[in-house]
Each structure stands twice: as structure tokens, then as C-alpha cells.
Amino acid sequence: xxxxxxxxxxxxxxxxxxxxxxxxxxxxxxxxxxxxxxxxxxxxxxxxxxxxxxxxxxxxxxxxxxxxxxxxxxxxxxxxxxxxxxxxxxxxxxxxxxxxxxxxxxxxxxxxxxxxxxxxxxxxxxxxxxxxxxxxxxxxxxxxxxxxxxxxxxxxxxxxxxxxx
Amino acid sequence: xxxxxxxxxxxxxxxxxxxxxxxxxxxxxxxxxxxxxxxxxxxxxxxxxxxxxxxxxxxxxxxxxxxxxxxxxxxxxxxxxxxxxxxxxxxxxxxxxxxxxxxxxxxxxxxxxxxxxxxxxxxxxxxxxxxxxxxxxxxxxxxxxxx
Numbered sequence: 001x002x003x004x005x006x007x008x009x010x011x012x013x014x015x016x017x018x019x020x021x022x023x024x025x026x027x028x029x030x031x032x033x034x035x036x037x038x039x040x041x042x043x044x045x046x047x048x049x050x051x052x053x054x055x056x057x058x059x060x061x062x063x064x065x066x067x068x069x070x071x072x073x074x075x076x077x078x079x080x081x082x083x084x085x086x087x088x089x090x091x092x093x094x095x096x097x098x099x100x101x102x103x104x105x106x107x108x109x110x111x112x113x114x115x116x117x118x119x120x121x122x123x124x125x126x127x128x129x130x131x132x133x134x135x136x137x138x139x140x141x142x143x144x145x146x147x148x149x150x151x152x153x154x155x156x157x158x159x160x161x162x163x164x165x
Numbered sequence: 166x167x168x169x170x171x172x173x174x175x176x177x178x179x180x181x182x183x184x185x186x187x188x189x190x191x192x193x194x195x196x197x198x199x200x201x202x203x204x205x206x207x208x209x210x211x212x213x214x215x216x217x218x219x220x221x222x223x224x225x226x227x228x229x230x231x232x233x234x235x236x237x238x239x240x241x242x243x244x245x246x247x248x249x250x251x252x253x254x255x256x257x258x259x260x261x262x263x264x265x266x267x268x269x270x271x272x273x274x275x276x277x278x279x280x281x282x283x284x285x286x287x288x289x290x291x292x293x294x295x296x297x298x299x300x301x302x303x304x305x306x307x308x309x310x311x312x
Binding site for chain 1 (some may be wrong): 172173174175191194196281282
């Protein structure tokens with residue numbers, strides 16, 4: 001029985017989609033990171049999986065609905081953070097990008113904005129970190145075909161040769 | 166044996182062939198079905214009865230199927246438009262050869278919401294005799310063993 005595609009591809013594709021944008025790269029030159037940026041980075045985007053829910057049909061997993069936190073973070077540069085957050089929204093809201101074979105993005109939308117948050121640096125209180133972004137939900141159709149092997153009910157080759165993707 | 170509903174299946178043949186022929190195919194993108202085999206009970210309570218008394222009347226077969234909208238799968242909506250009944254087969258789990266089959270009329274509904282995948286559902290009602298295929302009642306098995 002074939003396994004469904006690796007869900008990690010959804011986050012990887014989102015990160016790749018953000019990394020590919022030159023405007024965002026100009027605003028956040030230190031890159032896009034999953035969960036935590038590398039040490040010493042001062043102007044970057046963070047992508048974190050907040051929650052994910054699968055929905056199934058009789059043929060197997062049908063929909064993955066993943067909620068991602070996507071935010072721009074910068075040290076002493078609130079203007080860049082605000083511009084980057086706006087660009088992130090343009091890049092995700094109602095946009096489509098390829099994910100992986102068997103995973104098709106159905107919808108991408110923000111479910112909650114994250115307004116500008118400022119915090120003091122843990123070491124030097126004269127330094128200020130600014131965060132801004134949003135929580136985005138990606139609804140992904142899982143299009144792999146599970147074989148209903150026990151009774152020979154293979155999808156795509158059903159009894160009357162009807163195509164069942 | 167108790168089985169999971171994860172491998173359930175709904176099949177439909179618009180030609181209404183009985184017994185089911187090769188036209189009976191899986192309806193994809195469904196994730197739930199429900200059937201009811203209720204029998205009407207006629208009240209025959211008489212004077213001096215200490216409680217109400219019923220006798221069985223006619224069995225009704227009806228139910229619902231539901232899942233996600235899939236533009237590659239229009240069987241449900243085509244069935245709703247059909248004037249003649251089709252053959253419906255409901256399997257609780259395809260890892261065993263057990264199902265209910267019969268002629269049915271179908272209705273279809275779709276629920277499209279901004280915050281999720283459009284959901285479809287259908288209701289069916291018998292248009293002919295329904296049969297239970299496979300399976301053995303445990304009580305009957307016990308009777309056979311005793312014999």
C-alpha cells in the first residue's frame with residue numbers, strides 16, 4: 001500500500017516560496033528559517049507549524065490543513081519588519097505555489113494577523129527586536145492513490161475502468 | 166469481527182442492475198455513510214394488556230452518504246438527476262466481503278463554506294428490495310455448532 005506524501009513538503013515549499021522572492025530577501029537579508037534563526041542573524045523570517053489537521057475519505061488522507069506562523073523579525077529595524085510583513089502577506093494570501101507530487105495547494109489565507117511586537121534583547125536592553133506577521137492556513141489536497149488491496153478495489157483501475165484519480 | 170470504518174466504501178451503478186454488474190463503481194471522496202433499516206411498528210394494544218403491544222410492519226431502508234466535493238466525481242449529482250433508481254452498495258469495511266445492496270433513489274446536497282473544503286451529502290431511499298451480502302449472525306453460528 002503506497003504511503004501518503006511527506007507532510008514536511010508543505011512547510012518546505014512555503015519556505016522555498018518565501019526564499020524565492022527577491023523583494024522579501026532585500027528586506028530580510030538573513031533568510032527564512034524554520035522555528036529558530038541561526039545565531040547572529042539580525043533580519044530574517046521565521047516559519048513555524050502551529051497546528052495541523054488531516055481529513056480523510058475512504059480512499060485515505062484527503063486534505064491537510066496546516067496553520068503556520070510566518071513573521072518577520074529584525075533587530076533595531078522596525079520599518080523593515082513592517083515592510084517585510086506586508087510582503088509576506090502579498091506572497092501568501094490567495095497565492096498558489098507547487099508543493100510536491102501528491103500535494104496540491106488548494107487555498108492559502110491569513111487567519112490572524114500578528115501586529116508589531118517589540119521586545120528587548122536578552123543581553124543588551126538597549127537593543128530592540130521587532131516581530132510582525134500572521135498565522136496562515138494552508139489547505140492542501142492529498143492526491144495520492146491508496147490501493148484498496150484486500151478486495152482488489154484499486155483506485156484508478158476500478159471495475160469498469162472508470163478513471164478515479 | 167469488529168472492523169474500522171476507515172476502509173468503508175460506497176458504490177453506485179446508475180443502470181440499476183440487480184444483481185450488481187460491472188457498472189457498480191466506487192464513489193470517491195466520500196468519508197461517511199449511514200443506513201437505517203427501521204421497521205414500522207403497528208400498535209395492537211388491546212383491553213387488559215398491561216403495556217402497549219406492537220407488531221412489526223414494513224421495513225424502511227434509507228440513509229445518507231457524505232464527503233468532499235470533487236469535480237472528478239459527479240456520480241452523486243448525476244444520481245440525483247436520474248429518473249430511474251440505481252444500484253447502491255454500502256460496505257462497512259472492504260477488507261471483508263460484506264455489504265448491503267439494493268435499488269435506491271438518491272438526492273444530493275452541497276455545502277460550500279469560505280473556511281473549508283466544500284462538503285457533499287446525499288440521501289437515499291429504497292426503490293426495491295435490499296439484501297445483506299455476507300456475514301453470519303453469531304447466534305446462528307452457535308445454533309449450527311449445537312446442531
